[in-house]
Amino acid sequence: MKRCARRNRATGAKRGFTLIELAVATSILMIGIVSVLSASSHMHSLRVSNRERTLAQNAVRSMAERMHAASHGFSDDPGTWAQELLATYRPGGSFGNAFAVEGLTLVEGDESVGTIAISSDETDTDRELQAQLGMPRDLDGDGDAADTDVSASARLLPVVLTLRWRGERGVHQMRHGFYLMGY
Amino acid sequence: MIETVVAVALFSVVLLSSMAMVESGRRFSNATMQITTVEDLAQQMLFRMEHELASATGCTPSFALPAPLNAAETAGLTVSSTLGFPPRGTLLLDRGGPREERVSYTGIASTTRFEGLTRGLQCTAPTDHAGANGVDQLWCGLAEPLENQLAPAPGEFDGIALEDGQQVYFRGDGTGFSYRVPVDPSGGDNPLNGHDLFFGAVVEGEPTVNGWVAVVFEARDEYTEAATGDDLNKDGDTTDVFEIGQLGRLTWDASDASRVEELGLGPTNVIQERCNHGGDLDGDGFADPLFLWNAETNLLHVRLFLLGASRRDLPVVRKVESVLFLRNEPEL
Numbered sequence: 294m295k296r297c298a299r300r301n302r303a304t305g306a307k308r309g310f311t312l313i314e315l316a317v318a319t320s321i322l323m324i325g326i327v328s329v330l331s332a333s334s335h336m337h338s339l340r341v342s343n344r345e346r347t348l349a350q351n352a353v354r355s356m357a358e359r360m361h362a363a364s365h366g367f368s369d370d371p372g373t374w375a376q377e378l379l380a381t382y383r384p385g386g387s388f389g390n391a392f393a394v395e396g397l398t399l400v401e402g403d404e405s406v407g408t409i410a411i412s413s414d415e416t417d418t419d420r421e422l423q424a425q426l427g428m429p430r431d432l433d434g435d436g437d438a439a440d441t442d443v444s445a446s447a448r449l450l451p452v453v454l455t456l457r458w459r460g461e462r463g464v465h466q467m468r469h470g471f472y473l474m475g476y
Numbered sequence: 477m478i479e480t481v482v483a484v485a486l487f488s489v490v491l492l493s494s495m496a497m498v499e500s501g502r503r504f505s506n507a508t509m510q511i512t513t514v515e516d517l518a519q520q521m522l523f524r525m526e527h528e529l530a531s532a533t534g535c536t537p538s539f540a541l542p543a544p545l546n547a548a549e550t551a552g553l554t555v556s557s558t559l560g561f562p563p564r565g566t567l568l569l570d571r572g573g574p575r576e577e578r579v580s581y582t583g584i585a586s587t588t589r590f591e592g593l594t595r596g597l598q599c600t601a602p603t604d605h606a607g608a609n610g611v612d613q614l615w616c617g618l619a620e621p622l623e624n625q626l627a628p629a630p631g632e633f634d635g636i637a638l639e640d641g642q643q644v645y646f647r648g649d650g651t652g653f654s655y656r657v658p659v660d661p662s663g664g665d666n667p668l669n670g671h672d673l674f675f676g677a678v679v680e681g682e683p684t685v686n687g688w689v690a691v692v693f694e695a696r697d698e699y700t701e702a703a704t705g706d707d708l709n710k711d712g713d714t715t716d717v718f719e720i721g722q723l724g725r726l727t728w729d730a731s732d733a734s735r736v737e738e739l740g741l742g743p744t745n746v747i748q749e750r751c752n753h754g755g756d757l758d759g760d761g762f763a764d765p766l767f768l769w770n771a772e773t774n775l776l777h778v779r780l781f782l783l784g785a786s787r788r789d790l791p792v793v794r795k796v797e798s799v800l801f802l803r804n805e806p807e808l
Contacts, residue, residue: 310480310483311479311480312479312482312483315483315484316483319487319490322490322491322494323494326497326498329498329501330497330498330501333501333502333504333505336505337504337505337508340508340509340512343512344512344515347515347516347519347796351519351796351797351798354526354798354799355798355799358775358798358799358800358801359640359775359801361801361803362773362774362775362801363773365773365774365801366773388640393641
C-alpha cells in the first residue's frame with residue numbers, strides 16, 4: 294500500500310492538473326480580473342464625475358463673467374444700478390434667477406441646475422448666504438454694515454451661484470460667491 | 477483524461493474571455509483617458525486665457541479696399557489699415573455676396589499693405605473686387621454680432637449662434653481673436669498712463685505699445701467623415717471634411733514686421749469644418765465659432781471642439797467652452 298502511494302506521488306508530475314486545481318486557479322484568475330474591471334469601472338466613474346465638475350466650474354465661471362458684463366452695462370448711478378441688477382436676476386426678471394447647464398442633469402424636483410441669488414441686505418452673514426464672502430459688510434459706502442436694504446444705494450452686491458445636478462455618483466452641488474461692482 | 481480535457485477547455489474559455497474583457501477595458505480606459513487629457517489641456521488653456529484677457533482690450537480688425545483687387549493678384553493687397561491683423565492670416569473680402577473670397581497673406585509689409593497672397597481659399601474662387609472706401613472687409617478670425625439682430629437679410633450674416641439662450645446673428649468665421657494687454661513701455665510693472673493704461677504687448681521680452689497679440693486657429697491635419705462613415709457634426713451626412721489643429725498665440729510689433737513670436741496653446745486636436753469655419757459642430761442647429769467677440773458687452777465666448785476616439789476607436793467630439801469678460805473698453 295505504501296509502495297503504491299509512493300509510486301503515485303512519483304508519477305504525479307506527469308498526470309496534469311485535476312479539476313479541483315483548475316477550478317481553484319480559475320477562481321483566483323476570475324477574482325483578479327473582476328478586481329481589475331471593477332477598478333477600471335471605478336476609474337471611469339471618477340472621470341465622468343470629474344468631467345461633470347469641470348462643466349459645472351465652466352458654467353459658474355461663465356455665468357459670473359456674464360453677470361460682470363451685464364453689471365458693467367447698467368447705470369453708473371448708485372440709485373439705480375442695484376435696482377437694474379436685481380430686476381434682471383430676480384425670479385421673473387428679464388434673465389431670471391435660474392439657468393440651465395448643458396451636460397448636467399437636473400435633479401428631480403428642482404426647476405433648474407443653476408440658481409442665482411443676490412443679496413441687498415448688508416446684515417446677511419456668510420452662513421446665511423452659504424458662501425465665503427466676508428459678509429456682513431458695508432455695501433453702499435455709508436460706513437456701516439447695518440442697512441437691511443441697499444437696493445437704492447449699493448455700489449457692491451454679493452452674488453451666490455449654486456449648481457445642483459444628478460451625476461454619475463449621486464447628487465452634487467457647487468456654490469460660488471463673488472461681488473458685483475457698480476462701475 | 478476526460479476531466480483534464482474538460483478542465484483545460486473550461487480554463488481556456490475563461491482565460492480567453494477574460495483577456496478580451498481586459499483588452500476591452502484597457503482600450504476604453506485609454507480612450508477616456510485621452511479625451512480627459514485633452515479636455516484638461518483645453519481647460520488649463522482657458523484658465524490662462526481668462527487670466528490674460530481679463531485686463532486686455534479687445535480688437536475688431538477690419539479695413540476698406542481703397543483700390544480694386546483683380547483676381548490674379550498675389551503679390552500684395554493695399555488696404556486702409558492693417559492694425560490689429562496678425563502677421564499672417566486670412567481675409568474675408570466682399571462677404572455675403574457673389575464675390576465673396578477668402579485670401580490668405582503671409583506677412584504685413586506696412587500699416588496699409590498685406591503681402592504674399594493665396595487666393596480663393598476655403599471653397600471660394602479668386603475674383604475681382606472693387607475698391608470702395610466704406611466697405612468693411614474682415615479678418616477671418618473675427619466673428620462679431622450684428623447690430624441688426626431683428627431680421628437681417630441672408631447676406632448680412634454668416635451664422636447664428638446661441639448666446640445665453642438667445643439667437644445671435646454674427647458675421648465672420650470666428651477662428652481667432654486679436655487684443656492688447658496692459659504694458660509698461662518703460663520696462664517696469666506700472667502700465668498706468670495718467671488715468672488710462674498703456675496697452676500693447678511684450679514682444680521678444682520687450683514691452684511695447686506697438687505690440688499686439690492674437691490667438692488663432694491653425695490647421696495641421698484633416699479628418700474626413702467618409703474614412704470612418706461617422707457623422708461627426710451630426711448634420712445627417714458623412715461627406716464633411718474637418719481641419720484638425722491647434723490654437724496659436726501670435727505676438728508681434730506693428731512697427732517692425734520682423735518681430736513676431738509664436739506659441740502653440742492647448743490641445744492639438746481642435747476641429748473646424750473645412751469651407752465652413754465657425755459652422756455647427758454639435759448638431760444643435762446653431763453655429764459654433766471658436767471666438768465670438770461682442771465689443772458692446774466686452775464678452776468673448778470661446779468654444780473649443782476637441783476630437784478624440786471612443787472605445788471602439790470611433791471619433792468622438794467634446795466641447796469645452798467659456799465666456800470671458802474683458803474689463804477694459806475696446807480700442808478698435
